[in-house]
Amino acid sequence: MSRREVLAAGMAAAGAASAAEALAQQAEGQPLLGDPALPEVPGQRMRWAIVGLGTFAVGQVIPGFADARHSRMTAFVSGNPEKARDLGARYGVSRFYDYENFDDIAQDDEIDCVYIVLPVGLHAEYTIRALEAGKHVLCEKPMCNTVEEAEAMVAAAEAANRQLGVAYRVHFEPNNLDAQRRIAAGELGTMRFISADHGFSADPNWPPHKWRLEKLLAGGGSMFDIGIYGMNTSLMMLPGDRVVSVSGTYSTPAGDDRFTEVEGAIEYRLRMASGISIQGSSSYCYSPYVSRQRYFGSTGSIEMRPATTYYDNSIELEAGGAPRTFRAGNPISQFSAQLDGFSQAARTNTPHRTPGAMGLRDMRLIEALYASADQGGAVVEVDIPV
16 A cells, blocks of 8 residues: 555544544554563673774674674774774774783773683683672683693682683574573483583694694683583583593694694593593594584483584484484573673672582592593592582
8 A cells, every 4th residue: 555545444433533543553662571580771781891903802792892782892902002002993882901910900990890801821821810800800721731720710709709600602602502401491301421522523623723732821722712611511411410530632643744742632521429421532633524423311411513613403312212413502602691691790790600619620530531541541539529
């Protein structure tokens, strides 16, 4: 219908009512349905400084703020001022620091939270400095190079009365959360076994991979970088359990000169107090990219392939019928959900879903795995709560 015909119909229906009255009825607002989680106005959101503007920060972390409801960026910390200002112009960030004047953030009231997105070897130093500056800190995984560094980071957070989180984004990813819910609800029966395989082929000539092959910056090899996803996500599905022993075996290809400083691959097993085993592999030698988690129960199973990626995670559920493959949500939402989860934890000064204590736990497990692999796969007894 034309606009004229619409007006005529409205006038006829209204009888003596004028065309203006009819249009006013059509334009009347509708009530707000449901109880949506409305975003905070920008001025009330927690304010973040991003430390390190590498590939992951620029490609995943920073875009995650677009959908955040409780978080906004106010500062960049980078050794490349031109890059920082270019990104600042793009994202409306006007406060800039470098690694020499980093401690000046203590006087910046426009920074509440700091996200450490640096190579692993720098995590402990900049996390502790940010905490001492009075800021809450979310640190990329793995938490640091050693158990001693992790303990120092946790102690610094306690001394500063600030929150420390480790960026285990999978704990905010909708498909993994759906698998966790189904396992907790008993849809697979009693859990029996978990397997996890994660890896890719490391390119020593590509800067985002090159530093991962240097022990000083990376801390360790594939287990630090990619295997930690499988181990951490498996433990996510077993709340309340305890790891009682671990074993690991290096499986780096002989003669591969990429791996003179760090291991290229490792196979591992975690034995739980419940009797469940977690078996996994981590590699810088797999191609194409591998990200797979499998959960076996007494009456059903879940396979996720891919399981822990940025964009493509899915679920295959087999429980009492034909297998069904589906997506529980868009994986990209994990980045904004993680940011907002930490913002809310910082605002209330209550523990984050993936706190520093979780990062410390995982560092202890990885060090035990390396100790086992150094002894040719000997079983190392531990007592580490999930």
